Amino acid sequence: MTPDLVIFDMAGTTVEDRGQVPAAFAETLAANHIAITAGDIARVRGGSKRQAIRDLLRRGPTEACLDEASSRSRADRVYEEFRAHLSNSFVRDGARSVPGADRVIDDLRSRGVKVALTTGFDRDIATLLLSMLGWSSRTVDAVVCGDDVSEGRPAPDLILRAMNLTAVDDPARVANVGDTTLDLESAARAAVRWNIGVLSGAHTREALERAPHTEIIQSVADLRF
Numbered sequence: 001m002t003p004d005l006v007i008f009d010m011a012g013t014t015v016e017d018r019g020q021v022p023a024a025f026a027e028t029l030a031a032n033h034i035a036i037t038a039g040d041i042a043r044v045r046g047g048s049k050r051q052a053i054r055d056l057l058r059r060g061p062t063e064a065c066l067d068e069a070s071s072r073s074r075a076d077r078v079y080e081e082f083r084a085h086l087s088n089s090f091v092r093d094g095a096r097s098v099p100g101a102d103r104v105i106d107d108l109r110s111r112g113v114k115v116a117l118t119t120g121f122d123r124d125i126a127t128l129l130l131s132m133l134g135w136s137s138r139t140v141d142a143v144v145c146g147d148d149v150s151e152g153r154p155a156p157d158l159i160l161r162a163m164n165l166t167a168v169d170d171p172a173r174v175a176n177v178g179d180t181t182l183d184l185e186s187a188a189r190a191a192v193r194w195n196i197g198v199l200s201g202a203h204t205r206e207a208l209e210r211a212p213h214t215e216i217i218q219s220v221a222d223l224r225f
Contacts, residue, residue, distance in 0.1 A: 008115065012045075028085050118144045178201075
């Protein structure tokens with residue numbers, strides 16, 4: 001059975017994860033006197049980057065002294081620093097698709113399967129990445145970003161929005177592919193038939209196996225329908 005829609009995460013799934021995202025988190029938060037570990041960063045991979053900044057800032061020594069408005073303002077400022085740092089990193093280091101991703105996407109669409117990309121990045125960073133890869137509106141049927149939905153992963157909003165944009169109503173006809181536990185948890189909440197983890201990105205096989213899934217593969221190059 002072939003799905004009507006395949007939804008792919010971006011960084012770590014279809015776009016090579018070369019360490020820019022965790023480095024940008026670590027350096028931005030360190031500049032704001034927030035100590036975090038690699039494990040802290042790993043736990044928020046796959047989610048809304050804006051929400052991740054808010055959550056990580058809550059551990060800071062000054063956070064308890066701030067009212068809600070001040071706390072949100074501080075988080076927004078730090079997020080803008082993170083976004084600038086990450087954008088500069090991508091421009092400096094470049095971006096590449098995961099080997100085989102272009103072929104898999106082209107093959108699916110040639111067979112009439114719709115393809116969507118979802119990401120916890122806001123639209124501007126996603127657009128930068130797509131332009132660097134040479135991917136356009138002709139490459140995929142829809143792109144859904146973190147600032148397009150009310151809640152990021154593990155909520156199912158990104159997937160449901162992609163289904164809406166591609167006019168695929170039945171989750172039993174949808175596959176979701178991602179490299180983090182939040183990708184898999186989001187897909188389970190959306191009740192998609194195929195919930196596929198890949199080992200090309202943020203999380204290990206052991207971590208992905210603890211999350212809901214139907215299959216774990218090495219990379220998108222190994223995807224078969």
